[in-house]
Amino acid sequence: MKVVVNWSLCDGNGNCAAAAPEIFALDDDDQLQVLQESFGEELRAKAEAAVRSCPKNALSLSD
Numbered sequence: 626m627k628v629v630v631n632w633s634l635c636d637g638n639g640n641c642a643a644a645a646p647e648i649f650a651l652d653d654d655d656q657l658q659v660l661q662e663s664f665g666e667e668l669r670a671k672a673e674a675a676v677r678s679c680p681k682n683a684l685s686l687s688d
């Protein structure tokens with residue numbers, strides 16, 4: 626599965642990185658980094674939690 630970021634909505638608050646640190650991180654300037662755009666089923670639950678945690682609705686998943 627894949628994660629898609631709507632970069633125009635993201636404000637770098639880091640909720641997604643807290644929910645799924647295997648997929649997301651913030652850099653030193655609080656810019657979101659996607660560590661792995663595509664990942665396996667084992668990270669589905671964390672990826673879905675990250676999507677739910679985003680206050681900007683900037684994240685979506687596709688299979």
Ligand code: SF4
Pocket residue numbers: 630634635636637638639640641642657678679680681682683684
């Ligand atoms: S939770 Fe949403 S707004 Fe916050 S860093 Fe992640 S994608 Fe950006």
